[in-house]
Amino acid sequence: MTLIEQPxxxxxxxxxxxxxxxxxxxxxxxxxxxxxxxxxRNRLAMVGLAFIVLLVLxxxxxxxxxxxxxxxxxxxxxxxxxxxDHWFGTDQIGRDVFSRxxxxxxxxxxxxxxxxxxxxxxxxxxxxxxxxxxxxxxTLVMRITxxxxxxxxxxxxVAIATVVGRSENSIIIIIGVIGWTSIARIVRASFLSLKxxxxxxxxxxLGFSRLRIMFRHILPNxxxxxxxxxxxxxxxVVLTEAALSFVGVGPQDPTPAWGKMVADAKxxxxxxxxxxxxxxxxxxxxxxxFVFVGDGLRDALDPKLK
Amino acid sequence: MTSYIIRRLLLIVPTVFVAxxxxxxxxxxxxxxxxxxxxxxxxxxxxxxxLERVEARYGFDDPILTQFADYWERTVQWDLGxxxxxxxxxxxxxxxxxVASLRLAIWAIIIExxxxxxxxxxxxxxxxxxxxxxxxxxxxxxxxxxVFVLGxxxxxxFAVQPNKWDWPEWARLRTSGIGPDSWTFFFIPTGEQWRYLxxxxxxxxxxxxxxLARMTRGSMLEVLRADYMRTAKSKGLGERxxxxxxxxxxAMLPVVTLIGLDFGxxxxxxxxxxxxxxxxxxxxxxxxxxxxxxxxxxxGLTLAVxxxxxxxxxxxxxxxxxxxxxxxxxxxxxx
Numbered sequence: 001m002t003l004i005e006q007p008x009x010x011x012x013x014x015x016x017x018x019x020x021x022x023x024x025x026x027x028x029x030x031x032x033x034x035x036x037x038x039x040x041r042n043r044l045a046m047v048g049l050a051f052i053v054l055l056v057l058x059x060x061x062x063x064x065x066x067x068x069x070x071x072x073x074x075x076x077x078x079x080x081x082x083x084x085d086h087w088f089g090t091d092q093i094g095r096d097v098f099s100r101x102x103x104x105x106x107x108x109x110x111x112x113x114x115x116x117x118x119x120x121x122x123x124x125x126x127x128x129x130x131x132x133x134x135x136x137x138x139t140l141v142m143r144i145t146x147x148x149x150x151x152x153x154x155x156x157x158v159a160i161a162t163v164v165g166r167s168e169n170s171i172i173i174i175i176g177v178i179g180w181t182s183i184a185r186i187v188r189a190s191f192l193s194l195k196x197x198x199x200x201x202x203x204x205x206l207g208f209s210r211l212r213i214m215f216r217h218i219l220p221n222x223x224x225x226x227x228x229x230x231x232x233x234x235x236x237v238v239l240t241e242a243a244l245s246f247v248g249v250g251p252q253d254p255t256p257a258w259g260k261m262v263a264d265a266k267x268x269x270x271x272x273x274x275x276x277x278x279x280x281x282x283x284x285x286x287x288x289x290f291v292f293v294g295d296g297l298r299d300a301l302d303p304k305l306k
Numbered sequence: 307m308t309s310y311i312i313r314r315l316l317l318i319v320p321t322v323f324v325a326x327x328x329x330x331x332x333x334x335x336x337x338x339x340x341x342x343x344x345x346x347x348x349x350x351x352x353x354x355x356x357l358e359r360v361e362a363r364y365g366f367d368d369p370i371l372t373q374f375a376d377y378w379e380r381t382v383q384w385d386l387g388x389x390x391x392x393x394x395x396x397x398x399x400x401x402x403x404x405v406a407s408l409r410l411a412i413w414a415i416i417i418e419x420x421x422x423x424x425x426x427x428x429x430x431x432x433x434x435x436x437x438x439x440x441x442x443x444x445x446x447x448x449x450x451x452x453v454f455v456l457g458x459x460x461x462x463x464f465a466v467q468p469n470k471w472d473w474p475e476w477a478r479l480r481t482s483g484i485g486p487d488s489w490t491f492f493f494i495p496t497g498e499q500w501r502y503l504x505x506x507x508x509x510x511x512x513x514x515x516x517x518l519a520r521m522t523r524g525s526m527l528e529v530l531r532a533d534y535m536r537t538a539k540s541k542g543l544g545e546r547x548x549x550x551x552x553x554x555x556x557a558m559l560p561v562v563t564l565i566g567l568d569f570g571x572x573x574x575x576x577x578x579x580x581x582x583x584x585x586x587x588x589x590x591x592x593x594x595x596x597x598x599x600x601x602x603x604x605x606g607l608t609l610a611v612x613x614x615x616x617x618x619x620x621x622x623x624x625x626x627x628x629x630x631x632x633x634x635x636x637x638x639x640x641x
Contacts, residue, residue, distance in 0.1 A: 146317075146321045152608075
């Protein structure tokens with residue numbers, strides 16, 4: 001085999017070394033190797049991934065990176081433009097914007113990931129039940145999603161926030177509770193089509209319990225759209241959090257939530273635009289990164305789609 | 307078809323009922339006491355006599371279920387009650403604000419359809435060209451900017467720069483409020499009105515335009531590969547006819563579905579846009595009413611929004627049949 005070395009075609013640069021081996025072509029390769037190889041070729045997705053990694057590092061090492069505390073005020077230095085002392089300037093009461101944006105990464109990532117987890121949990125459970133059992137259960141669950149979709153998310157969010165309070169944790173619960181409907185629909189659709197396949201019939205014939213069939217047999221095959229949607233959802237949670245903070249029901253003041261910082265900038269738009277641009281830029285780059293990674297995952301997981 | 311529409315209309319009733327009842331009960335769990343608020347503010351000490359009269363006047367002393375029944379009895383007769391705070395009739399407020407919201411929405415939709423479909427179409431036809439790449443990045447960017455951030459950036463540009471660089475008078479746009487509120491044919495701005503309209507309309511359109519462009523591109527790419535497109539070309543039809551008559555109409559089907567689903571996003575965007583630009587529409591009124599616990603206003607305006615949302619989805623479903631005559635509604639099962 002080694003004698004028949006494949007001549008490398010000119011213009012065939014991006015073929016990675018392991019696939020030049022002819023014997024390897026027929027061999028089963030773990031799916032994730034393939035997925036990663038396709039994902040790596042997507043430049044935007046890689047940039048997004050790099051930014052998310054950076055963001056996670058910033059969140060973890062925030063105390064080492066931030067030169068000031070989040071509540072620390074420099075007296076007499078409100079609304080200062082960016083300088084060597086304050087890289088992103090200072091806000092309306094003299095706090096360092098750079099430090100607050102750095103600590104804000106913690107808030108946003110925590111809210112983004114936990115709220116998405118809640119949505120995924122509720123959506124998976126209801127969507128799977130609805131798609132698998134069908135009939136009256138399906139109708140009931142779909143009517144519940146209709147009700148949730150019928151109330152504009154801002155109204156629902158503001159309403160629940162006023163009831164359960166405005167801490168970081170209640171924002172997580174609120175956004176999680178608002179966001180499950182799309183996931184439920186996606187999961188339901190996959191379950192509806194998957195449950196008709198032969199292997200499910202085989203599992204039923206073998207006498208496995210419904211729970212086992214739902215979660216051990218069908219779910220792993222329905223994971224792709226869930227992973228893709230879940231990634232993009234983290235980004236939209238960050239957006240929703242910013243929107244709720246903006247209308248005044250987000251985490252309360254000392255918490256350095258990016259959305260809140262943008263809302264605070266409203267009154268100083270003309271003389272201190274840096275208060276707007278830095279936290280807004282952080283929101284923008286974060287959301288964009290999750291969208292790019294989600295898109296990249298979709299293309300990598302399902303090459304037919306592209 | 308008719309029976310399908312009737313069945314769908316009947317389905318709207320329980321959805322709206324449950325949604326509004328849910329909000330009704332949520333607001334009774336609120337920490338703030340509306341009676342206290344009306345009697346003079348949440349923080350102030352209020353004379354108990356006044357408080358009692360307020361409670362009797364607005365029916366707060368009735369058991370909650372009685373209030374609930376009363377609320378629905380009135381709502382069914384399209385009497386939405388009056389504001390706790392200003393005593394103005396909610397029907398009145400609704401008529402007023404809905405008009406302002408509608409005018410803004412119409413212009414946002416006009417921008418969305420023209421720009422979104424054109425950009426998506428061009429992107430699909432010239433796939434992988436420079437303009438396609440730029441469009442892809444721009445549409446992703448537009449959906450990642452919070453609506454209010456875009457609003458603020460536009461406000462910053464048009465409030466600060468004109469004075470700094472001495473812009474000509476015609477290029478100066480207003481960044482807040484609705485201005486003179488003068489229109490002809492319901493939605494055509496007259497006089498100086500357009501200066502107030504442009505920025506909020508662009509802001510509101512941004513998110514949905516980006517979505518529409520992305521969807522049109524994706525859907526069009528799929529259609530361009532179809533056999534009937536090749537057939538149309540080999541019949542000798544011109545490029546324009548092939549793309550527009552055979553391609554676009556087929557490509558619109560999935561796009562229309564998603565527009566319906568994204569109407570919720572659009573409502574959210576409208577609330578934020580109106581709030582950012584102080585546009586006196588339903589959205590900013592809803593935010594204010596939640597913050598002030600003005601329950602009748604909130605429920606009345608939400609009722610309108612929920613009904614509109616349900617009707618839009620119905621129209622979307624019916625329009626499938628128009629875009630794709632192969633779909634016959636009302637026969638067999640439907641979701």
